Amino acid sequence: MTARRPCPPAPGPLEQYAVGFDDLFDSLAQRRGFRQYLTGLLAPRERNKTLTCLERINTRRLERLLDDPRTAPHAGGVLVIDDSGDRKDGTATANVGRQWLGRYGKTDNGVVTVxxxxxxxxxxxxxHAVPYTPARHFPKGRSDPGFATKLQIAAALARRATEAGVYFRAVAADCAYGDQDGFRGELATAGLPFVMALKRHRGTWAYGPDAHTPVDA
Known part of the structure; x- marks a missing residue:
């Protein structure tokens, strides 16, 4: 078996971190690319290069975080759910669509990731992160078995976190998720407590004399 060729090290202490992922890559070019990717993430630039096999890398990253007592999640933390949109030209990319991009405060052509x-x-x-795919990309639109709303993706990610061994006290989200009865119901069915923001006049269940909306509170 041919011995692996040494890879040019990443800057400073970043190399010690990068070495823990080397077994995920088959070639010197991939190991070098991973180091460049890590360096790019820390560099003060608007865009960073993408990298293949990110799912495996993310799994390894989480394993290291969960195994280290300094970063291991505990039952006193929270699981924050949110989505982020980025503008994207063209229509060829699988997840591109005209949709609300919260980062820019408007509807535009782009990709949204939960x-x-x-x-x-x-x-x-x-x-974890999963891109939302607009309904127009599916043969049957919103009724297609492969289509999932952002709320459904978010609920699945919350369950995925628990399956990965991530402990937390509650799921937290803004009113884009908190105002959705179905989403809160999915979390309740999964046995996951939650703290959700509501719009000022959006009501939720409460005992008769208690506050039903943020305005009442």
């Missing part, structure tokens, strides 16, 4: 993040009072780090 994400989960674990946080406590000391630190936070991203967990």
């Amino acid at each position: 994400t989960t993040l674990w946080a406590d009072e000391r630190l936070y780090y991203p967990l």
Whole structure:
């Protein structure tokens, strides 16, 4: 078996982190590309290069976070659900569509990704991310078996976090998710407690004398 050729090291302490992922790559070019990718993530630039096999890399990254006592999630943290949109020209990309991009505060052509993040009072780090695919990309539109709303993706990601061994006290989200009865119901069915924001006049269930809306509160 041919011995692996040494890879030019990443800058400073980044190399020690990068070495832990080398077994995921088959070639020197991939290992070099991963180091460039990590460096790019930390560089002050608007865009970073993408990298193949990101799913495997993310799995390994989470394993290292969960195994380290300094970063391991605990039952006092929270699981934050949100989505982020980026403008994208053209229509060829699978997840592109004209949709609301919260980052820009308007509807535009772009890609929206639903994400989960674990946080406590000391630190936070991203967990999983799944791009939302607009209905027009599916043969049967919204009724297509492969189509999933952002709310359905978010609920699946919350369950995925628990399956990965991520502990948290509650799921937290803004009113884009908190105002959706179905989404809160999915979390309740999965046994996941939650703290959700509501729009000022959006009501939710409460005992008679208690506050039903943020305005009442």
